[in-house]
Amino acid sequence: MTVEHQAELAALAKAIRLDTLTMVHRAKASHVGSCFSTAEILAVLYGDVLRVDPKNPRWADRDRFILSKGHAAAIVYAVLAERGFFPRRDLTEYCVDGSSLTGHLSHHVPGVEISTGSLGHGLPIGCGMALAAKRAGRPYRVFVLLSDGELDEGSNWEAILFAPQHRLDNLVAIVDYNKIQAFGMVQEVLDLAPLADKFRAFRWGVREVDGHDVSALSELVHQAPFEAGRPSVLIAHTVKGKGVSFMENQLAWHAKSPNAEQLAQAIRELEEKP
Amino acid sequence: MRTTFIETLCEAAARDERIWLLCGDLGYSVLDRFAERFPKRFVNVGVAEQNLTGVAAGIALSGNIVFTYSIANFPTLRCLEQIRNDVCYHRANVKIVSVGGGYVYGSQGYTHHGLEDLGILRTLPGLTILAPGDPVESRLAVSRILTLEGPCYLRLGKAGEPVVHRSPPAFEIGRAIVLREGRDVTLISTGGMLAHTVDVAQALAGRGISARVVSMHTLKPLDEAAVLSAAAETGAIVTVEEHSIHNGLGSAVAEVLATSPGPKAPLAIWGAPDAYQCTAGTQDYFRAACGNLADLVVRLLSGTVTSDPGKKFPS
Known part of the structure; x- marks a missing residue:
């Protein structure tokens, strides 16, 4: 990846973090920490990987992206607005009475494939889309972004069994492995370790990556499928609340919303970064 | 089926x-x-x-x-x-x-x-x-x-249900089918209870009761007009479903009757009691345990009973 492109993707990640901050502050909404751990993943997907057309969101052969951790909706709306699926000014409608920009992701927003919010729904739907594409000989790929906490849901493991059985090598799952779920550390609630080994045992192609390194993310996502005839999973090691010192690795920022003072400090910290 | x-x-x-x-x-x-x-x-x-x-x-x-x-x-x-x-x-x-x-x-x-x-x-x-x-x-x-x-x-249902319609009826989603005309009561059936309901209507005729039979093959959207015309034209309704007496066909019909400004009609709901069935039993055994449909119709018309939500299976 060129230095310029890397800088563009980093700038996109920064822009969507800033948008998200303002949105959750205005709405007094939760989940800013869960949004921030995904910023580079979304920047790489929407800035470098996904074959989508903001002018034609329903283009038949578009790549499909499903945010299964639907509580990170704010930052997905932000990246869609940055990509031109709808005007950036519409982001002020986030969580406002009567707005289609609901607190959990809504397919009534241009560019959103699937409404999510209840966990464990995205991967089964992604499997269906990938299977339909394969059997119809369509070229598109399906990307599903999962949280670590939602891997507690049994429905995910049904889908994790299903995808290799049907050789869904057009399916890429990305786990936002920030190690913190809603009410505790993943390790203390239901430990997922060894997560890569679990996926390997279920016959997935597996790679691990620093989920905040845009060039490493981009390189690996472009390599998928990691193994011929198998679905791919990229385990992205991330930091909850990444980018703002007082939010990083703090469980509280799953639920808290920044007040005016915290907002100002967070913006300052994000602006200072390259 | x-x-x-x-x-x-x-x-x-x-x-x-x-x-x-x-x-x-x-x-x-x-x-x-x-x-x-x-x-x-x-x-x-x-x-x-x-x-x-x-x-x-x-x-x-x-x-x-x-x-x-x-x-x-x-x-x-x-x-x-x-x-x-x-x-x-x-x-x-x-x-x-x-x-x-x-x-x-x-x-x-x-x-x-x-x-x-x-x-x-x-x-x-x-x-x-x-x-x-x-x-x-x-x-x-x-x-x-x-x-x-x-x-x-x-x-x-499963397999081997009797054929009720001798020839294919006009079938539209949301439009109930009247199988038999009647003056005294309407039996509205959904699902596999239809054959039994037709048999009961026949038996009731022998007891001097003229029963309309309606197949409510679509539970949603419900054919509200069929319910209201049954109320207006026959004056009493019994719903028949192999389903809990709560929230199914009987409840849907009750909602229409209760919220419509049109004519009211006494209603009885034949279905599964609000209880756990803890024993083995054939389909016929459990249907029988839901009560005798003909008797329910007779009791409704004589004003002695509506449905009995408290009824339980013998333990």
Whole structure:
């Protein structure tokens, strides 16, 4: 990846973090920490990987992206607005009475494939889309972004069994492995370790990556499928609340919303970064 | 009904390449004919109904018509939230098929009794719900739902149900079918109780009671006009369903009667008691335990009883 492109993707990640901050502050909404751990993943997907057309969101052969951790909706709306699926000014409608920009992701927003919010729904739907594409000989790929906490849901493991059985090598799952779920550390609630080994045992192609390194993310996502005839999973090691010192690795920022003072400090910290 | 279902589906799938069939590891010796003819559009998803329903939504949202198939409560209650969020909210073209509604699997035990599906699914906006009354209606129902955009639930019996309609009736989703005219009472049946309901109407004629029989093959959207005309023209209604007395056909009819400015009519609900059936028993055994339908009609008309929600099975 060129230095310029890397800088563009980093700038996109920064822009969507800033948008998200303002949105959750205005709405007094939760989940800013869960949004921030995904910023580079979304920047790489929407800035470098996904074959989508903001002018034609329903283009038949578009790549499909499903945010299964639907509580990170704010930052997905932000990246869609940055990509031109709808005007950036519409982001002020986030969580406002009567707005289609609901607190959990809504397919009534241009560019959103699937409404999510209840966990464990995205991967089964992604499997269906990938299977339909394969059997119809369509070229598109399906990307599903999962949280670590939602891997507690049994429905995910049904889908994790299903995808290799049907050789869904057009399916890429990305786990936002920030190690913190809603009410505790993943390790203390239901430990997922060894997560890569679990996926390997279920016959997935597996790679691990620093989920905040845009060039490493981009390189690996472009390599998928990691193994011929198998679905791919990229385990992205991330930091909850990444980018703002007082939010990083703090469980509280799953639920808290920044007040005016915290907002100002967070913006300052994000602006200072390259 | 299930044989009729798969035959009709195979005929349609030969004409329409968008039709898929997904099962949850059930349907041995029934679904084979579809799987053999259309292997690229058949998937046994395994014993995993949440994934079954999510996968179906994904395939449907890629431009297809997807039937999910399993028995009793497995394709409905086990994956209720997938039906709610993935299928209904997205208006995905998924047709959920459950075989064994009611007490078809009576002797298998309480886990296999399908008694709450209609009531629970009826609350989901935009979900069309069909429970055809005999194999003739089943065939017509499958044909019709193929032309219906959006989600649908098709509740079937099993195999070997008697044919009630001697010739194919005019069949439209949301339009009840009058099988027999009557003056004193209307028996409204949904699903596999239709044959019994017709028999009871015949027997009541011998007791001097003229009973209209209506097949309410579509529970949602309900044919409200058929309910109101039954109230106005026959003056009393008994609903008949192999389902809990709560929230199913009886409740739907009661909602119409109670909220309509039109004529009121006394109503009795024949169905499964609000109780756990803890014993083995054939379908006929459990139907009998729901009470005698003819007696219920007579008691309603004599003003001595309506339905009795407190009734329990003998322990």
